[in-house]
Amino acid sequence: MTITKNNSSLSSFFIPKQITKCTLLVTQDCNLRCQYCYIEKKNAVMTLDVAKKIVDFAFQKNPKNGQLKIGFFGGEPLLEFEQIKLIVGLIKNHPRYSSSNVNISITSNGTIFNRDIADFMLSQGIVFCISCDGPPEIQNANRKFTNGQGSSVVVEKTIQEALQYFSLLPVNAVYSDQTLQYLPQTVDYLVNLGVKNVYLNPDISAKWTQQHADQFPEIYGVLAEKYLQFYLQSKPKFISLIDNKMSIILRGGYGPFDRCRMGSGELAFGVTGNVYPCERLVGFDDGKTNCIGNVVEGTIKPLSCKSVPIAAINSECVQCGFSEYCMNWCGCTNYHSTGRYDRVSAFMCAHERATINIAYHTIQRMNENGIDLSHHIQGTPLVNAVNNSGNH
Template sequence: MSAQFSIDNSSTLNLVEHNLHLVQVSERRLLFHIPTSSLFELDGVTAGVIDTLRGDVNSADKWTSPELIRHLSDNFTAQQIADTLRELMALEVVSDGSPLTEEIAAKSVDQFPLNTIVLNVNTGCNLSCTYCYKEDLDKPSAGKKMTFETAIQSIEMMLAESPDEDLYNIVFFGGEPLSNLSLIKSVVAWCEREIPARGKRVEFTMTTNATLLNEEIVTWLAEHNFGLSVSMDGPKAVHDKHRITVGGQGTYDVVSKKAKMLLAGYRRRPIGARVTLTKGTTDVVGIWDHLFNELGFAEVGFAPVTSGDVSYFNLPDDELKQVFDNMKALGEQYLAAALENRNLGFSNLHQLLTDLHEGHKKALPCGAGLKMLAVDHKGDLNLCHRFTGSDLNTFGDIQNGVDHAQLGDFLSQRLDRSDTGCASCRIRNLCSGGCYHESHARYGDATRPTYHYCDLMRDWVDFGIDVYARIMAENPGFIDQYILPRRAN
């Protein structure tokens, strides 16, 4: 790297502050390289260069390469300093005033490698969760079920749009998807027959409230290697607060019973619980303990509600901070267990560690619109499952395919970080502006970044960096054993 990068000895050197973030982990100083989401431990010469260039905020010192070398020459050789400067300039952590590489070179999207289709198989649901965001949700008797023809045409559309993908994922969603189990079985049979015949692979995923499960269904799901997630909010008092039947009765007793049966009999893939945190519910540690230790879920993930359509359920600022504080408290338990090579199945931290380990760089917040679209019962293409029934424009339909121009314009608006707080934010390539649906619900504009808990997210990422660095220093095998295999699930 250093041999390919020359230094202009007359140019003033400056730190590119929006490309680096320094983190202290015990006695170690780390550099989080923001453009690549990569983490480096600072050696003495690198720390010396950065500290000198950063200096006192009121300092009038201007450093050129020769001046910097002379300043640091008591502790390092000229060659060490010059080599380090070249490396930092190649990383664009140090600049001599030359134009910087545009971090997101593409300002428009014209390729859509669609490999996931979400089938909204029934708008009907046998529950009436008070905080539900689904705008097309119906009572069971009024549910609009997707037809077999619509489902297959959706999958054929995906295959036609992205013929070069090797693996496709079919997601069954609702309402409660198991309320249209006959369709799901027919679609799975078709996919397992037709997609391998084209030299491709297919996987199936479902999120369920678990109330309709029985042993026969669990056996069938296992036979077809479903990836499963159960919506469950914690112990009885917490769960029954909002996850109720259409008649207003709590559902914990039936859900916990069905979940235990599922977890006892399903061994194909790890099963996770998805927890929705609303106003008045912040006990992350207690909820995790119940779902992980008492019920036996492999992972537990938390989704704080901050921009729901019914503002009453949104976590106020003080409770949202408490949620993040409690997530860090659980993260401390996770770290202690990881150093003993035990996995506590905390999905939120799992995902952050995965992104840090892989140097994950996201130009967009998720695969919605790019790799994934959701089909409603009419056959319209929605940005994701959260938007079916909403007033956000759809992006084509299964008869005519994806409206590439409209979808590309939408995604390009989010790609453009100019004049946004994301342009210089240190977690810009991990957060990428946040959830489209949160933006739509809060601002009425799905392309606008979410700003209302940026400081909490930055603090959470700093915590994750600390945890990751300590695991890599003291038990790196944990990453290989528990983090990397998640990509295969």
Template sequence: MKVTLSLTHRCNLACRYCYAGNSQKPDMPLATAKQCIDVALARIQPGESLDLGLFGGEPLLRFDLIKEIVEYIHRRALQTSTPVRIGITTNGTLLSPEILDYFADQGINLCFSIDGPQKIHERNRLFRNGNGSFAEVVRNLELALKRLQKVEVNAVIGPDTLADAPDSLDFFIQTGVPVIHFNPNIKAIWPHESFAHFKDVYDRMAEQYITCFRNGEEIALNVIDSKAVLFVKGGYSPSDKCAMGDGEWGIAPSGNIYPCERFIGEDDDHTFCLGNIQSGCDQTLQNALRGKRGNHRNDCTTCRYNRFCMSWCGCTNWFMSGASDMPAPVLCAMEKATIEAARRVFETLVRENNDLFADHLFNYVNVGDQRCRACRKREKPLRDQLGHTTL
């Protein structure tokens, strides 16, 4: 189960595309956070794990609360024998060596929100006084890469930064970031003429990815990896898809429960609010929500990209099309470009028998026999082990 606690609506930045809102409502009380953890642990089935995200606003404004939450969840996880993963998403401006030491000691995964080099990052990610945030973020990113075992970045792509995404990817590679996420600005108005640029942008990123693996440099890039693993699996399985409130919760500082943290916003539009952590989920609302998830766009069923298309993400669909079960045309264009770019990567590196790429994919996919690279290489070529998937 995945639970994301939005600890505060407050933030020291004023990002132009922020979907967390500018609410001045109170921060999450510790008692509410503890209750969220208890309820989540009670719902988990034997053998399952809890993925706990700490979010905002800017969660590091409440580092004191973070420490209390981490101490509590470790204790409760030990009592219930539940594996727990803790992750924090931050704008990166408030980190210090002391905070990084704490995250390292506690095994916390850290994700930076950074859009690329300074000229790209500061188009949208500014302090409230209008000053740029890049210098602080990149300084702390470099410190985190030295101190922590796992550091990720999340870059938002909008109509104004789409063409620059390959430059951002190059910056992250040169900086040494091992895990890179690019996600679209789901609240932006994407002009139709931008659709034609998706293919070129993702093809360029595919070439950068191929170059890394040819040079023996492993990177994790969501827009490629998320599709490449599907070519091994044969497409999305039901368990991969958005459960819209059943397998994932985003919880506002007030304790209100949403299917995803992206729906929290100002916590005043209760269209997708399922209830409150104190009173529990409203079963009538939850049942109604189950009928609004997935993809009910008829022409998608015959599309050759359907097995590999993330057309089922409820929050993405809602913000882009106005309906949680209807993918927008911009998502369709973006997904097609992503799938084709990933297929190019997959076919190229499989054809070249790139063992680093094989190991990379085997780390994502449960393929049964997880033998070492040398054993696999001796027995049969990479192309025979990974197979070949056509659209």
């Protein structure tokens, strides 16, 4: 299975219409140098003037009484914690702000945390997410400080402290061709720390081969068995790789609002106001590659690239019986692995097939054991972990 990139046929465009999610890269600086990061590092910080333009644009393009997600990203956003506090003030003082309609989040590498940060996020109702790839040997191999030192000790301490404030703290673990086999140990490690909300995401830039693809069913199957045991022990956990796919299957496939709508309903903003279809496409933020304009200059325009993908154009995808349950529409994943927003890599196909099969099998097992799947059918599987948030 060889992944090749094809940058030729970039023909149609994105048009921002109704924005429901925007990501602000408050800085592209970072104190870590993760091997797989898709954001190039540079010393740049978003000013309040730029942030105000973004906030005004987001509310202007958000439907009346619509839901709006605003995320702080980087680099490492908490390097600019004071600036984040000021930007949150801009958001909450906006005439169209409503606490019931606006969701604010911060995604951090977990190396910066203290009581002041926790108190601020709690008081402002901010969702806090930490990235941690697993046990020390995995975390330290991929996520090192700029001096080459591993980050595991610091991040583990942060997770333990943060869980005292945020019982459902989301933790995001990235796995690659080098760490795929350790996914079950990663889940065990995070659960033993007290994490109930686990996101597992493959490194889409890794050197995946057919040998790895052949391992997906067995390794994902081990995860599914752990997942089932959590339920049988009345201690359910949310594991994105399983929960999300189960929910999609039970609901009959991906609906329009289950897809990210990159570039039309979802945008990312660089430190100078450059606009991108997704935070994973910001790169060096050169204002050229994947850029659709600048919010400060008022030049947001159609992107001479590709249409917003609603499905892949691969002939095998068109004919596949799994297509309704498959993330073949994920434009940024496709772009990083094939160079095209609408063409799926062989890796992604194998990954999706494995997760769909494992999720379907897990549904059968849960039905056999009389486990209630109503929250999955409603598209809210995390509620099961929420209802168990008092149990450790």
